[in-house]
Amino acid sequence: MAKRIDVSGLSAFYGAHKAIDDISMTVEPRSVTAFIGPSGCGKSTFLRTLNRMHEVTPGGRVEGKVMLDDENLYGPGVDPVSVRRTVGMVFQRPNPFPTMSIYENVAAGIRLNGDRVRKSDMDAIVERSLQGANLWKEVKDRLNKPGAGLSGGQQQRLCIARAIAVEPQVLLMDEPCSALDPISTLAIEDLIGELKERFTIVIVTHNMQQAARVSDRTAFFNLAGVGRPGKLIEIDDTERIFSNPSVQATEDYISGRFG
Amino acid sequence: MSGVTMNEPLVADDVPRASRPLRQPRLPRWTPAALAAASVALGTGIGLGAGLNSRIQWGLIAVLLFVAGMYALAARVEGRRQAKDRLATSLVWVCFVLAVIPLVSLGWETISRGSKVLDGNFLTHSMAGVLTIQPGGGVYHAIIGTLEQVGIATAIAAPIGLLTAVYLVEYGRGRLAKAVTFFVDVMTGIPSIVAGLFILSFWILMLDFGYSGFAGSMALAILMMPVVVRSTEEMLKLVPNELREASLALGVPKWRTILKVVLPTAIGGIATGVMLAVARIAGESAPIVLLVFGSQLINNNPFDGAQSSLPYYIYEQWAAGNEASYDRAWAAALVLIAFVMILNLVARGIARWKAPKGGRR
Numbered sequence: 001m002a003k004r005i006d007v008s009g010l011s012a013f014y015g016a017h018k019a020i021d022d023i024s025m026t027v028e029p030r031s032v033t034a035f036i037g038p039s040g041c042g043k044s045t046f047l048r049t050l051n052r053m054h055e056v057t058p059g060g061r062v063e064g065k066v067m068l069d070d071e072n073l074y075g076p077g078v079d080p081v082s083v084r085r086t087v088g089m090v091f092q093r094p095n096p097f098p099t100m101s102i103y104e105n106v107a108a109g110i111r112l113n114g115d116r117v118r119k120s121d122m123d124a125i126v127e128r129s130l131q132g133a134n135l136w137k138e139v140k141d142r143l144n145k146p147g148a149g150l151s152g153g154q155q156q157r158l159c160i161a162r163a164i165a166v167e168p169q170v171l172l173m174d175e176p177c178s179a180l181d182p183i184s185t186l187a188i189e190d191l192i193g194e195l196k197e198r199f200t201i202v203i204v205t206h207n208m209q210q211a212a213r214v215s216d217r218t219a220f221f222n223l224a225g226v227g228r229p230g231k232l233i234e235i236d237d238t239e240r241i242f243s244n245p246s247v248q249a250t251e252d253y254i255s256g257r258f259g
Numbered sequence: 260m261s262g263v264t265m266n267e268p269l270v271a272d273d274v275p276r277a278s279r280p281l282r283q284p285r286l287p288r289w290t291p292a293a294l295a296a297a298s299v300a301l302g303t304g305i306g307l308g309a310g311l312n313s314r315i316q317w318g319l320i321a322v323l324l325f326v327a328g329m330y331a332l333a334a335r336v337e338g339r340r341q342a343k344d345r346l347a348t349s350l351v352w353v354c355f356v357l358a359v360i361p362l363v364s365l366g367w368e369t370i371s372r373g374s375k376v377l378d379g380n381f382l383t384h385s386m387a388g389v390l391t392i393q394p395g396g397g398v399y400h401a402i403i404g405t406l407e408q409v410g411i412a413t414a415i416a417a418p419i420g421l422l423t424a425v426y427l428v429e430y431g432r433g434r435l436a437k438a439v440t441f442f443v444d445v446m447t448g449i450p451s452i453v454a455g456l457f458i459l460s461f462w463i464l465m466l467d468f469g470y471s472g473f474a475g476s477m478a479l480a481i482l483m484m485p486v487v488v489r490s491t492e493e494m495l496k497l498v499p500n501e502l503r504e505a506s507l508a509l510g511v512p513k514w515r516t517i518l519k520v521v522l523p524t525a526i527g528g529i530a531t532g533v534m535l536a537v538a539r540i541a542g543e544s545a546p547i548v549l550l551v552f553g554s555q556l557i558n559n560n561p562f563d564g565a566q567s568s569l570p571y572y573i574y575e576q577w578a579a580g581n582e583a584s585y586d587r588a589w590a591a592a593l594v595l596i597a598f599v600m601i602l603n604l605v606a607r608g609i610a611r612w613k614a615p616k617g618g619r620r
Contacts, residue, residue, distance in 0.1 A: 056507055058432065085510030095501040099523045099613075109509035112519045159505070166509055 002029040002200040003069045003086075003169040005050060010064030011229070012042070012049050014057065019045045021229035022064075025219060027170075032192060032201045034211035034238065037221030038253070042230025043204045046221070047172050050202065051087035052080040068169070085113075088168035092175040094155035096147035096162070103143040105158055106130060109166035125165055133161035134191050153184025160191065164199070171195065173203040177210065189214050208254060212242050220250045284336050291329065291349070298325035322353055366596075373593030376586045382594070386555040391579035398591050400557040401572035405598070407561040408472045408551065408568055409541050412479035417533050419480075420487025427488070428495040429517055446485040454481040455546030463550065470552040472561030475568070478546035483536045490532025494525040527610035534606030538599040544570035569595040 005027040012020045020042035027033045035043040048054040049062050052073060066073040073083050096105045106126045110117055117125070126143070130136040135157040139150070147158050156176060163171060173192075177185040192201060192214050205211050211218050219235035234247050245251050302321030311317065329349045334342035376394070384397030423443070427436055458478040462468050498521050506516040522529070547553070552565035553575060567575075569591055576588035 051508065053504065053508055056504065081510055081512050083510075084508055088510075089508035091501060091505065091508075093501060095499070095505045097502060097505070097520055097524075099520075108506070109511070112506060112509065112511040112515055114515065162505075162509065 002198065004029045005170065005200065005202075006065075006067040007050075008065045008067070010046070010049060010062065010066060012045050012054055013059075013061040013063075015059035015061075017227075018229040020049075020221075021231050023232045025232060025235050027200060027202055028217065029200045030196060030198075031216040032196050032203060032214050033235075034215035034218045035202070035204045035221060036206070036208060036211050036218060036253075037230070037233075038223070039206075040226070040230070041221040041223045043221050044174050045230070047174055047202060047204050048089075050170070050172055051089055052083045053089060055080065085109075085166055086168055087170040087172060088163040088166065089172045090156070090159050090163050090174065090176050093179050094152055094159050096150075096155050096158050098146070098148045100147060101144045102130075102139050102147045102150070102158060105147040106161050106165050108162055113166075129161040129165035130158075132164050132195070133157045134187060134194075135161055151184070153180050153187060156180060156184065156188060157191065160188075160195075164195070168199065170200040170202070173201065175204050175206060178206060185210070208242075212238060218242070220245070220247075220253065222249055222253070283338065283341075286332060286336055290332065291352075294328050294332070295325055298322070298328060325349060326353065369589060369593050369596060372586070372589035373591075375590070377590040377593055381587075381590055385557045387557070389555075391576070391584045392581050394583040394586070396587060398569070398572060398587070398594055400554065401567040401569045401591060402594065403557060403559060404472060404551065404554075404561075404566035404568040404571075405541060405595075407559075408476045408479060408547070408566070409537060411473060411476035411561060412483055412540055413533070413537055415476065415480040416483035416487055416536070420484045420533075420536075421491055421529070423484075423488045424491035424495055425517060425522075427492055429513070429521070443485045443488045446481070447489065449481065450545075451478070451482055451543045452545040452549070454478045455549040457481070458546070459549050469563070470550060470565050471563055472551055472558075472566040472568075474550040475547050475566075476561065478550055479540040479543060482543065482546075483540050486536035486539060487533055490535065491525075491529050494528035494532065495521060497528070498524045523613075527613040530609040530613070531606040534602050534609075538602050541599055541602070542570055542595065544568075544574050547571045548574070569598070 007026070008024045010020070010023045011018060023046060035047065037043050045054060050066060050073075052062075054060045054062055062074060064074070068083075068086065072078070073087075097108060100108060103126055104111070106129050107122055110122070110125065127136060127140075130139065135154060138154060139145075139158075147155065150158060156179075160171075160176075177188050180188065189210065192203065195201060196216075203211075203214065215238045217235060218238040218241040220233045220241065221230050222233045223230040233249055234241070234245065236245070240246075241250060242254060245254070251257075298321045301324055302317045302319075305311075305320055306314075306317035326346065326349050330342050330346045333345040337345075380395075381397045382402070383399050384395075385400035386396045387400075389396035423439065427439060431439065455475075455478045458474055458481070462474050462477065463470065468474065502520055502524060503516055506520045507513065511519070547568045548571060551568060551571070553571050554565040554567050558564050558566045573588045573591045573595070576584040576591065
């Protein structure tokens with residue numbers, strides 16, 4: 001239940017502004033792929049094109065192909081809503097629904113879609129998802145408390161539980177730890193290691209140690225200058241990127257000699 | 260310049276720097292209150308002594324004494340900057356008192372005069388068979404009228420206003436959205452008598468329907484709609500975009516996201532906005548005079564025949580011009596204020612109950 005992503009010739013625009021230019025890469029199933037690069041280089045934009053969230057932004061437009069196994073996400077007749085059910089997403093800032101309890105937050109993906117699920121089945125899904133997100137032990141006695149009452153790290157794990165409850169094939173994470181303290185970050189990183197057994201995971205991060213710790217493959221993005229579109233510089237096994245990258249710019253960025 | 264070397268410090272160390280004291284004399288905390296009391300007493304004294312018969316003149320003297328006295332005292336004891344601060348503070352207090360005086364006096368007048376004939380009998384009887392010069396009679400028919408007219412107006416205006424706001428915030432792009440916003444602004448400025456005249460010419464004169472509570476409701480709905488649109492729009496804009504994205508990223512369609520995530524998050528504020536709009540139209544009398552015609556009898560059917568309403572009843576009783584009808588007008592005014600007050604409390608209750616926050620339940 002994890003799929004390969006094949007991107008070819010993908011460019012994304014905000015109105016007339018081209019944010020990323022002609023990106024091609026392959027994301028292997030059941031692995032963690034990390035995107036690194038300076039701010040504004042289009043990592044997050046590229047991530048959002050992988051589940052068609054980019055076009056939610058007013059003026060957002062995409063050219064090129066994203067193949068999920070053998071289906072083009074941007075092909076004719078493809079419903080962005082079903083794409084997003086297949087490719088889930090976790091955001092930078094934890095964003096549990098403030099009107100809902102912990103239980104309802106996890107059940108939200110299923111309930112909001114209007115799927116009728118029996119109470120006992122739903123209980124099982126919620127428990128499985130919370131266990132999957134390593135949150136079950138902490139919240140099992142207060143499932144009816146509001147999700148917004150949890151700590152930041154717990155909220156982020158709640159968001160991960162919410163995302164995996166709808167059983168996606170791919171999980172996109174947009175700087176999931178940047179708002180968290182080191183201990184919560186460690187918890188999330190451990191979780192990513194467990195989740196890659198079941199999902200294809202793509203993570204955007206500014207923390208290069210984190211990329212080195214959690215990912216199997218790393219992609220380095222860069223931009224030629226302010227206002228110029230971001231480009232993929234190289235993608236390779238994480239070990240190679242951090243020890244012996246083939247492009248000089250990558251080495252400069254990783255070693256802190258950038259710019 | 261030959262004597263200046265590179266190593267010489269720009270500020271010489273041996274120049275004595277004025278050390279500012281960190282503590283300064285302060286007026287005691289009770290000074291403003293004491294000075295206010297003294298000013299009022301002095302103002303009254305001067306007013307009485309000089310034979311000024313207008314209480315407003317007494318008040319002005321007291322205000323001047325208070326503001327000037329506070330400034331002079333602070334300037335003498337605390338210093339210039341603190342004196343300016345005191346001046347601004349006392350002006351703010353004076354403005355606050357000026358704003359509260361009408362409110363308190365309105366409440367006091369209405370309660371003291373209105374409670375004279377306000378009793379169970381007054382609330383449960385109409386004016387049927389009661390001559391205006393007689394005491395007795397009641398307001399029941401007007402309460403029924405107001406409840407039904409305002410209820411129908413809300414049933415028309417709230418859904419339309421809500422959907423318009425959802426369109427403007429969630430979908431509206433380009434010319435159409437701008438045009439809608441513009442016309443909502445224009446509608447906000449429509450005087451109630453114009454809304455009444457529009458329904459009169461359209462519904463009663465052109466389509467040939469008779470006077471009815473429903474005709475009044477339509478005019479009230481016109482007045483209510485832009486208020487609902489505006490307040491709902493503001494509330495929907497407050498919902499963080501992250502919540503919409505979180506829901507969309509779960510594969511929830513946009514319309515369900517709006518229905519299940521955006522609206523519930525904003526429902527407290529939306530309810531408050533609708534209630535305030537209701538409170539606004541509950542006091543309208545012009546469209547009622549034109550369209551509902553007014554009646555002394557209980558008419559439970561808003562779709563057929565003349566009705567009364569609270570503002571109309573107040574106007575009618577006051578126009579009758581005698582002791583008994585004045586009492587009834589004041590009592591009805593008290594009922595109307597209580598009605599609006601209860602609506603506001605209900606709205607606040609809903610807002611508090613529904614407000615999304617961390618430590619709830």
